[in-house]
Amino acid sequence: MYERKILPNLNCGLDLIGEVLYGKWKLRLLWFIHEGYKRPSELQRKIPDASRRVLNIQLNELEAHELVEKKIYPVVPPKVEYSLTEFGQTLIPIISAMGNWGDEYEERLREVILKQL
């Protein structure tokens, strides 16, 4: 486990939300779980560019932050399902708005992002 050497800033609301959403794949993880992709392997298939390892780590963080819940079925092969907590649900409108914004300005965004490599 990595130990932070610099404490996070928790001064304002933006700091706080940043702390739980900051992570390369977290927005999409939350979104896909919200869409009903519950099992780790499904999520990995939805986000093939992420390594399996980081997805696990970020799922653990989301769980520690009480945004998602994990249900482990004691079967073999193992079965695990994630779902949004009530708390996690409250983020959905925001994530949805973010996705919509990105979709709305897709072309422009692609352009400015690629322009600066």
Add this chain to the structure above:
Amino acid sequence: MYERKILPNLNCGLDLIGEVLYGKWKLRLLWFIHEGYKRPSELQRKIPDASRRVLNIQLNELEAHELVEKKIYPVVPPKVEYSLTEFGQTLIPIISAMGNWGDEYEERLREVILKQL
């Protein structure tokens, strides 16, 4: 300048918005500029935990992504003012919603964030 070795994912709206908002201080930079703190030194005072260097770097990125505009006054000592572009303005409702969410759940967030160090 750092050269990416891994290309960013630009598959969906969430990827795209992530690409322009991902950066430790960007949300707050945009927010403070929106609130009228325009000069680099003002922004640095508003965000004292960030090093001056990164703020410059992230401001440059926001500018490259056309979210903010930079006006340089040819005077001595130098004077620079940032402002949101029209495009940048369109993000304000989202950033505002994010800040509100963080404020609303401030206590709970502080708790879960600190619990896992």
Add this chain to the structure above:
DNA sequence: ACAATAGGGGAAAAATTTCTCCCTATGCCA
């Protein structure tokens, strides 16, 4: 002459995040 001001950037170090590789375990199927 020298400090203060305001803005900016290079280089290298430190911090952090993400990736790769390898190992665990069980049951099903060819």
Add this chain to the structure above:
DNA sequence: TGGCATAGGGAGAAATTTTTCCCCTATTGT
């Protein structure tokens, strides 16, 4: 028997981001 699927975690490397330190501009005031 060998290989696949499912889930997860450790170690260490690689990639990326952020910090630290130092230097440069030009004018005004001491």
